Amino acid sequence: xxxxxxxxxxxxxxxxxxxxxxxxxxxxxxxxxxxxxxxxxxxxxxxxxxxxxxxxxxxxxxxxxxxxxxxxxxxxxxxxxxxxxxxxxxxxxxxxxxxxxxxxxxxxxxxxxxxxxxxxxxxxxxxxxxxxxxxxxxxxxxxxxxxxxxxxxxxxxxxxxxxxxxxxxxxxxxxxxxxxxxxxxxxxxxxxxxxxxxxxxxxxxxxxxxxxxxxxxxxxxxxxxxxxxxxxxxxxxxxxxxxxxxxxxxxxxxxxxxxxxxxxxxxxxxxxxxxxxxxxxxxxxxxx
Numbered sequence: 642x643x644x645x646x647x648x649x650x651x652x653x654x655x656x657x658x659x660x661x662x663x664x665x666x667x668x669x670x671x672x673x674x675x676x677x678x679x680x681x682x683x684x685x686x687x688x689x690x691x692x693x694x695x696x697x698x699x700x701x702x703x704x705x706x707x708x709x710x711x712x713x714x715x716x717x718x719x720x721x722x723x724x725x726x727x728x729x730x731x732x733x734x735x736x737x738x739x740x741x742x743x744x745x746x747x748x749x750x751x752x753x754x755x756x757x758x759x760x761x762x763x764x765x766x767x768x769x770x771x772x773x774x775x776x777x778x779x780x781x782x783x784x785x786x787x788x789x790x791x792x793x794x795x796x797x798x799x800x801x802x803x804x805x806x807x808x809x810x811x812x813x814x815x816x817x818x819x820x821x822x823x824x825x826x827x828x829x830x831x832x833x834x835x836x837x838x839x840x841x842x843x844x845x846x847x848x849x850x851x852x853x854x855x856x857x858x859x860x861x862x863x864x865x866x867x868x869x870x871x872x873x874x875x876x877x878x879x880x881x882x883x884x885x886x887x888x889x890x891x892x893x894x895x896x897x898x899x900x901x902x903x904x905x906x907x908x909x910x911x912x913x914x915x916x917x918x919x920x921x922x923x924x925x926x927x928x929x
Contacts, residue, residue, distance in 0.1 A: 672766040672835060674702040675801045676773055678709065680761055682793050683753075683782050685732035696758035708803035711813060714864035715799055715901040716784060716791050726789050732782050735789040737894070737903065738910045743781040753778055767834045773798055774832060774840045780909065784902055792906035798838040799901060802848035805835035811850030813864060817857040818871050820879045821845040839905045841912060844879035846905070866899035887915045 680700040681691030691701045703709075729735060734743040744753075756778035763769045773779060779794035806816055823830045823843050830845040839846040848860070858874035861867050872878075872895045880888040891911045898904040 670705045672801060673769055675704055675804050676769045676797055677761050678702055678704050679793060679797055680757065682784060683732055683757060685786050696762055698761055700761065704800060704804065706804055706807040708800050708807060711803050711864040712796055712800040716796060716866065716903060717788050729789050730786050731789065732786060734781055734783040734792055736910060737790055737907050738914050770801065770834050771832060774837065780906060790903045791900055792902040795838065795902035795905040799848065801835050802838050806848065806850050809850065813860065814862050815850045816848055816860045817852040818860060819847040819849055819852045820856040820875060820877060821847055822879060839908060868898055868901045868904040869896050872896060
């Protein structure tokens with residue numbers, strides 16, 4: 642199977658809804674397998690051509706309940722993939738912030754292979770989720786060589802969130818994007834195991850069928866590249882666009898981006914870039 646065929650297969654999987662065939666598939670698969678299922682994409686390999694083991698642990702195992710295909714549809718077009726960026730056929734992600742490949746933005750401590758091995762060798766599912774939220778190595782890869790602005794890191798976190806919700810009996814059309822704000826300036830927002838898909842210093846974003854009283858917006862009737870629509874429907878956004886120009890720029894872009902993994906990566910990377918610019922400005926000011 643070619644990478645193109647594998648990509649097309651992922652992006653045409655049925656939506657997992659109550660009573661569907663996908664809801665009746667094996668629910669005994671460990672969440673560890675879900676986080677490890679796409680490690681082969683770090684080498685630009687298809688599922689069919691990928692090794693069954695990496696760094697001494699099983700990888701490339703099937704994801705239950707159709708969640709992998711549904712997560713793919715959140716970030717990529719349905720059907721046969723087409724190269725979206727000319728002359729960039731690489732597993733390394735292109736950055737919307739810098740326009741460069743993610744590997745040129747900064748180094749991965751310990752090297753890419755070692756960092757990836759440490760990530761997949763974690764044996765506790767909750768710790769694995771927390772590690773993916775913080776991972777820098779997972780963010781340098783795209784989820785498809787045909788769509789290089791997508792993010793393997795956030796595709797994996799979205800897949801895990803869908804699996805966890807589907808196992809609780811929620812259909813896709815019952816899910817929400819929820820904003821979790823930090824309690825105050827001295828505390829970080831709490832990560833909800835397997836549901837939080839982005840964790841920042843002052844807020845988190847979570848996919849869940851249980852929004853509670855938090856600001857939330859429905860994901861929609863079926864998986865689609867709907868990020869901009871869902872983001873726009875949120876009754877409250879997690880940052881103040883009136884007081885900070887950087888967040889105004891980010892918010893404006895988030896109202897245009899359709900791909901979920903691309904949008905989540907854009908938020909994370911924009912914040913990191915902003916912090917880097919702040920540090921450089923302080924250092925430069927101190928030298929004058």
